[in-house]
Amino acid sequence: MHQGTISARTIKILILVSLAFLASGLALVAGAWVLNLIAGIPGEIRMSYGAPREITAGLPIEVYMPSHKKQVIRVVNLDSGLRPDATSREASLLKVGRGQKLRIDPVSIGTSHVEVRVARILPPRQVRISVVPEIRVVPGGHAIGVLLAAQGVIVVGHYPVVDANGRSHYPGSSSGIQVGDVILKVDDIPVEGTSHLETLIDRAGLEGRAAEITLSRDGAIIKVNVTPVRTKEIGLSGSPARDIKYRIGVLVRDNAAGVGTLSFYDLKTRIYGALGHVITDAATNREVDVKDGRIVAACIVGIHQGQRGQPGEKIGTFDGTRDVLGSITKNSKLGIFGTLSSMPPSNPFYPRGVPVALAEEVTEGEAEMLTVIDDDRIERFDVYIERVLRNRTPGAKGLIVRITDQRLISRTGGIVQGMSGSPIIQNGRLAAVVTHVFLADPTRGYATLAEWMVGEAGLVAERSFTPTWSRRRDAAA
Structure with a gap:
């Protein structure tokens, strides 16, 4: 063997050692990801100002709160009552045991970073917490006639x-x-x-x-x-x-596209959103130009009940020359939008409006839907959000909703045509808007997330509407 050369056996050993280090590093990263996932820790959390968030720890965690000149959030262990020292100039520590609840209270608009450690042998996870302004709108539920031209x-x-x-x-x-x-x-x-x-x-x-x-x-x-x-x-x-x-x-x-439902409107700007899905021409399946369109007040005079394989519909009447509510300026995949020229009757249940739920705040569980099934009277009906779909981009199918109100089922059979745009309220917030009915089961259908529609309306153009759970799904892939 000549001096300065490396034997084949030595090279093999070096390769095996390198692979071992690489495997251990990958295992460490994978282990950290799995443990963070089990612990219930997202990489980013968005919160509405004034809406606390609770997280249940799947594993014992330690939360390190860095010192900030401006305090954006406060955190507290709901089980122990302990919280970090907000006045400390140094990073403070909060321990949360397995199964215990951590509550995050938004204090001011802005962004804060906290460090979360699941196990001391794993690298800490940096969590970005953004507190965004709370947006309020008045829920709709009103029956409207949609005219594609004046x-x-x-x-x-x-x-x-x-x-x-x-x-x-x-x-x-x-x-x-x-x-x-x-x-x-x-x-x-x-x-x-x-x-x-x-x-x-x-x-x-x-x-x-x-x-x-x-x-x-x-x-x-x-x-x-x-x-x-x-x-x-x-x-x-x-x-x-x-x-x-x-x-x-x-x-x-x-010029009449039919009957639909007003989803929401803003008292200050008079901007509204309705339907929750795009209007297309039945003959060409193309998006309809609505530059000269308008919405008008409508009355529901009858219901065709929905059955398996056959969607029902609201039977409505309206006068295209009277009771004009507003213009249509946009026809998009998330509905129709425009400006009200006259205000609709006040919502009897939420006359002062409600906050708009962030996408991450909408959960599986009980909710209520606002819609008209007789004349022009808005009523509320019990529904259940079965599943929130983790879509990467906004669309008309953001969650699956089921009608549970027996009074509505006996009257309509479930979701019918003309209910598109009906707002869904969950935990006092505008969570979603009904868009489609399942042909195989009229009691179930799709809804789009309200935050997406509000963003499409341009009410909060400066805010990002990509839900943080979609980024977590990207990371998992």
Whole structure:
């Protein structure tokens, strides 16, 4: 063996020793993660100012409170009554035994860091605690009618008009009518619906002239002249033509999207949120443009009960020209949002409003839902939050809720169409908003977290709405 060389056996030993150190290091890190998880210690805690948080220790822990010029939180062992010395200039220690409860009291807005040790052989865990301002809104529950435009009908597509000679024409698109346009008038006559539009187009065609169509597009008023094409209506079985009609080749829908529920509103800014999910066109499945939309007060005159495989619905009436509550400025995956032009009737249960629960504050357990099932009277019904879904990003499906109120079940069968937007209150806080019903079980459905909707409304744009438990799930992966 030459001097300065290393034998194969020595290299093997060095590799084994290195692997052993690496394995022990990984085991230490994994052990620390598992023990911290068992101990119930998250890496970050968000709290609303004025809302204490309790944590039950799964293992004995030691909490080290560093000295701060500004005190953000106070902690106390609820079982022993002990708390760190808040006046100390040095880090103070609080011991919490297995099964004991640690309460964190938010004292001021800001961020604090504490050090938690589960076992002395493991590295300590740094926990970031953020205290954010409490946001208050007035819960809704009111029945509303949703109008996608103030008047007229909405263009959702084009189709070829086949004349008597078999030739195809696109008179509407050729004249400049676009998908998303709102047809307000024909020959200066306000359009009151799809059948009324057909009548007005027919009249122009029978008179052998072009129809002057008034459109609304992105807030601008546009007029176009369209010459209707004569076509034949063929029977469903291919029977001879039964009538002659004139068409312009545009697919339209009425401006009413249906009945829903107001979720919340802010007394100061008059910003509101409703529905909890996006409005899409049934024919195209595309998100509907609601720049000219509005919400109006509605009355519930009947209920179609939901059954397994067949969702029920609220039967509502509303007048699109009266009882206007506000405009619609946003149609997103978390609902519709806008500004109220007139205030709805005061919520009979929470007239002064309630705090909005942070995502982490919503738990499995009892709650109540506010909604209308008769006329315009808001009622509250018992529900149970079965599961809070640990979603990485906000969406319409944030938790699973079950109707437990037998009075509501006997009346509606459970969750029905038109309940979308109904607020869910838990522990005196706006926790969630109903969005969907399960077809297989109408007593159960999805809801979105209220904090997500409030963020989407822009009421607290400066705040992060990523729940801390989603980051813990990322870490676990």
